[in-house]
Amino acid sequence: MIGKHVSSYYPSDYLIRREQEILPALRRREHWQGEQMLVFPDGQRHPTLHTIFPVRDENGELFCTAAVIADITELKRAEDELRQSYEALRQSQTMLDDFFGASPAILNIVDEEFRYLKTDGVTPTYFGLDAQGIMGKSVKDLAPQWFEAYGAMVQRVVETGEPVLNLEVQSPVSARHGGNCLLAGLVLPGLSPRWKTWKWRRRF
Numbered sequence: 001m002i003g004k005h006v007s008s009y010y011p012s013d014y015l016i017r018r019e020q021e022i023l024p025a026l027r028r029r030e031h032w033q034g035e036q037m038l039v040f041p042d043g044q045r046h047p048t049l050h051t052i053f054p055v056r057d058e059n060g061e062l063f064c065t066a067a068v069i070a071d072i073t074e075l076k077r078a079e080d081e082l083r084q085s086y087e088a089l090r091q092s093q094t095m096l097d098d099f100f101g102a103s104p105a106i107l108n109i110v111d112e113e114f115r116y117l118k119t120d121g122v123t124p125t126y127f128g129l130d131a132q133g134i135m136g137k138s139v140k141d142l143a144p145q146w147f148e149a150y151g152a153m154v155q156r157v158v159e160t161g162e163p164v165l166n167l168e169v170q171s172p173v174s175a176r177h178g179g180n181c182l183l184a185g186l187v188l189p190g191l192s193p194r195w196k197t198w199k200w201r202r203r204f
Contacts, residue, residue, distance in 0.1 A: 011037050014036065026053075033049070035048070036050050046073050047076045049070045050069055051069075052065050100120050101120075101121075106120055106122050110139060114138050114140055127143070139151075
């Protein structure tokens with residue numbers, strides 16, 4: 001390694017970057033920091049973070065440079081995994097939005113405190129509210145009579161992971177829907193242990 005030109009450890013574009021970015025910063029008595037590929041003797045490339053400092057002689061002229069080089073391979077791998085996870089989550093969210101928008105059934109997702117996390121366009125109207133008015137509110141507060149009768153059963157779904165099928169619920173709703181309705185549906189364990197998915201259809 002001693003006596004070898006520094007460019008032998010970098011891709012071919014390093015010299016251009018060195019002349020255009022790094023040396024001008026060092027001549028201004030500044031340090032330079034940035035990401036740069038490092039080429040190992042076996043040809044493998046590893047992303048690194050360079051911090052380069054100017055070293056000056058007794059006349060204040062740039063004599064040489066000192067560098068601290070950190071291997072950020074694992075950091076870059078984690079960034080790639082995070083980016084892929086985010087993209088998968090974004091696609092799942094798009095599919096979930098499309099499903100909620102197209103389903104003829106009443107669909108809701110609530111958290112472990114029975115607060116609405118996601119709702120369809122129909123459910124809020126049963127409480128005389130819009131979608132924004134229902135988000136974050138608890139079913140316990142919006143429909144206490146319903147929750148008193150069926151909340152314990154829904155909680156068991158979360159604890160056991162077993163769905164409840166063919167459930168009929170007599171529930172008070174807003175005057176817009178006649179003040180009362182009979183819903184038939186099911187309760188499913190949600191996408192996470194802290195979510196519950198309710199799916200209903202109105203029976204007339």
